Amino acid sequence: xxxxxxxxxxxxxAKPAYxxxxxxxxxxxxxxxxxxxxxxxxxAMNSGKWYAxxxxxxxxxxxxxxxxxxxxxxxxxxxxxxxxxxxxxxxxxxxxxxSRLEDxxxxxxxxxxxxxxxxxxxxxxxxxxxxxxxxxxVDNKKLWISKNGTFFNSGDPAAGSNEQYSWATNPQDIxxxxxxxxxxxxxxxxxxxDSTFAGNTSAGSNTDGxxxxxxxxxxxxxFLALCSANLPVSDDIxxxxxxxxxxxxxxxxxxxxxxGSDNHAITGLGFQPDIVWIQRRSGGTSYGNGILDxxxxxxLGLYPDRTDADTTFTSDFDSFDSDGFTVDAGSSMNINxxxxxxxxxxxxxxxxxxxxxxxxxxxxxxxANAKAGCSIMTLANYTSASGVTIGHGLDKAPSxxxxxxxxxxxxxxxxxxxxxxxxxxxxNEANAAATAIGYWANTEPTADVLSLGNTFAGxxxxxxxxxxxxxxYSKFGAYEGNAxxxxxxxxxxxxxxxxxxxxxxxxxxxxxxxxARNTFNPVDTGISWNDSAAESTGSGSGFDxxxxxxxxxxxxxxxxLNGSSTYVYGAWGDxxxxxxxxx
Numbered sequence: 001x002x003x004x005x006x007x008x009x010x011x012x013x014a015k016p017a018y019x020x021x022x023x024x025x026x027x028x029x030x031x032x033x034x035x036x037x038x039x040x041x042x043x044a045m046n047s048g049k050w051y052a053x054x055x056x057x058x059x060x061x062x063x064x065x066x067x068x069x070x071x072x073x074x075x076x077x078x079x080x081x082x083x084x085x086x087x088x089x090x091x092x093x094x095x096x097x098x099s100r101l102e103d104x105x106x107x108x109x110x111x112x113x114x115x116x117x118x119x120x121x122x123x124x125x126x127x128x129x130x131x132x133x134x135x136x137x138v139d140n141k142k143l144w145i146s147k148n149g150t151f152f153n154s155g156d157p158a159a160g161s162n163e164q165y166s167w168a169t170n171p172q173d174i175x176x177x178x179x180x181x182x183x184x185x186x187x188x189x190x191x192x193x194d195s196t197f198a199g200n201t202s203a204g205s206n207t208d209g210x211x212x213x214x215x216x217x218x219x220x221x222x223f224l225a226l227c228s229a230n231l232p233v234s235d236d237i238x239x240x241x242x243x244x245x246x247x248x249x250x251x252x253x254x255x256x257x258x259x260g261s262d263n264h265a266i267t268g269l270g271f272q273p274d275i276v277w278i279q280r281r282s283g284g285t286s287y288g289n290g291i292l293d294x295x296x297x298x299x300l301g302l303y304p305d306r307t308d309a310d311t312t313f314t315s316d317f318d319s320f321d322s323d324g325f326t327v328d329a330g331s332s333m334n335i336n337x338x339x340x341x342x343x344x345x346x347x348x349x350x351x352x353x354x355x356x357x358x359x360x361x362x363x364x365x366x367x368a369n370a371k372a373g374c375s376i377m378t379l380a381n382y383t384s385a386s387g388v389t390i391g392h393g394l395d396k397a398p399s400x401x402x403x404x405x406x407x408x409x410x411x412x413x414x415x416x417x418x419x420x421x422x423x424x425x426x427x428n429e430a431n432a433a434a435t436a437i438g439y440w441a442n443t444e445p446t447a448d449v450l451s452l453g454n455t456f457a458g459x460x461x462x463x464x465x466x467x468x469x470x471x472x473y474s475k476f477g478a479y480e481g482n483a484x485x486x487x488x489x490x491x492x493x494x495x496x497x498x499x500x501x502x503x504x505x506x507x508x509x510x511x512x513x514x515x516a517r518n519t520f521n522p523v524d525t526g527i528s529w530n531d532s533a534a535e536s537t538g539s540g541s542g543f544d545x546x547x548x549x550x551x552x553x554x555x556x557x558x559x560x561l562n563g564s565s566t567y568v569y570g571a572w573g574d575x576x577x578x579x580x581x582x583x
Contacts, residue, residue, distance in 0.1 A: 005229035016084030029186035044173035055197035066090025069112030069171035073478030093126035114168030149217035192225030233472035236371035250372035260338030274349035283534030294352035359391030368393025373468035387441035399476035401466035418478035472576030487554025494573030
């Protein structure tokens with residue numbers, strides 16, 4: 001087995017009750033005749049080519065191996081406490097000819113993969129002791145299946161030909177999946193850690209192209225073991241490659257207590273922030289929730305939970321500093337009240353340096369940090385009745401942004417990539433998502449520009465804050481809740497530093513969690529973006545979430561986080577899963 005990496009296993013954070021995991025979570029076996037149960041790999045794949053092997057203990061049609069979209073939103077079969085995750089496509093080794101590849105999409109709506117095409121030709125049965133190989137090409141949406149080293153129907157993953165499955169679209173993540181039923185119908189996975197499958201067969205000596213793994217059979221050219229060393233991390237924020245731009249230098253959370261005096265320096269961020277979002281944790285006022293940025297300067301702020309226009313806060317916020325910021329006594333924003341506790345979520349953009357951007361049909365003043373996927377856009381004299389496009393400077397389409405008029409009262413309108421350009425949320429309200437073509441001109445963002453619709457037609461100034469996904473640092477997606485305290489696991493590819501969650505089907509508050517206010521699991525102290533109420537009080541609040549090295553796991557059935565509904569989320573991290581620092 002190769003060193004200096006950690007291989008995927010079956011995910012112990014989402015283990016169904018009807019299974020037993022053994023041998024370090026590499027073996028999944030059924031433990032009841034009540035129902036079959038499915039488990040997913042602990043690492044997900046959203047790009048690239050991957051290889052894994054499965055040793056089967058077979059009795060009739062079980063076990064099965066396949067692919068799963070996890071808790072992707074829209075799936076009407078998310079993780080169930082007893083039966084786990086199901087797979088829209090799977091190999092049934094004991095089935096009769098012509099039915100060994102199953103299209104299980106009828107119980108998924110949608111299934112995450114779109115139209116699935118199966119090729120049953122020469123797909124053979126398997127017996128106990130056979131080793132099934134999966135070669136998954138995420139980018140080209142194909143899966144090949146082998147038995148004891150030979151791919152069915154002369155499949156050639158390296159050449160991209162004669163695949164067993166292909167599909168139309170990729171879900172936000174893809175997991176290797178197994179389904180077991182009662183004892184003795186088990187799947188023992190080798191993601192590269194053990195080619196003997198806990199002593200069930202002789203060892204192999206095959207590695208992937210990067211030299212990782214120990215596989216029984218040859219790994220197709222270009223395919224990799226599912227292990228931490230092979231996980232994607234952007235070169236721009238990889239702690240192994242940069243001393244200046246790793247995650248903790250781009251986003252951080254700081255806690256402080258107000259002192260009611262001028263020149264109160266808040267330090268410990270580790271960088272100069274350009275977006276500072278401060279919330280008063282104790283509530284008790286209609287203010288105490290403010291967002292400031294270095295583009296507009298320290299003297300101007302906005303209330304995320306209100307509709308107010310730009311407000312002068314020169315007596316509240318003094319400066320953006322090299323390791324934090326300075327607040328004053330103030331009387332407006334309430335971000336330094338004596339003895340009051342505060343939390344500030346802070347992003348680095350470009351040190352306050354802006355440029356004029358003409359990539360869209362409307363000029364904007366742009367401050368961008370493409371490496372960390374964060375930018376600020378201000379625009380003046382927005383007069384188009386049909387909408388405008390403005391350059392965002394992120395080099396890829398942003399996944400999450402919100403817009404506000406600076407010159408007059410009005411709502412904050414939120415774009416999330418899951419909802420798309422025909423729907424919007426309101427940052428300052430708890431409302432469900434609503435059709436809102438006028439907000440984004442029914443036009444998805446591109447790698448260069450984003451669109452603002454005709455809702456704000458008229459002469460005024462506006463501001464947009466935007467974020468794009470960065471491998472190993474930030475992710476924006478959606479999941480389907482399961483209304484169970486053994487809740488949904490969501491893969492991010494990093495340990496979250498901060499997480500926001502919003503129910504898009506019902507009126508529920510925006511909820512925000514971070515590892516500054518909770519330094520160990522469960523993370524159970526939430527605060528809302530859309531109001532200035534006090535944060536939840538921790539244990540007993542019903543907001544129980546585990547922050548893990550590779551994502552987050554709901555430990556509650558609260559309607560705000562994990563009811564029978566669809567939720568969007570966004571997360572920023574401090575440690576990529578590649579480096580496996582657990583929390």
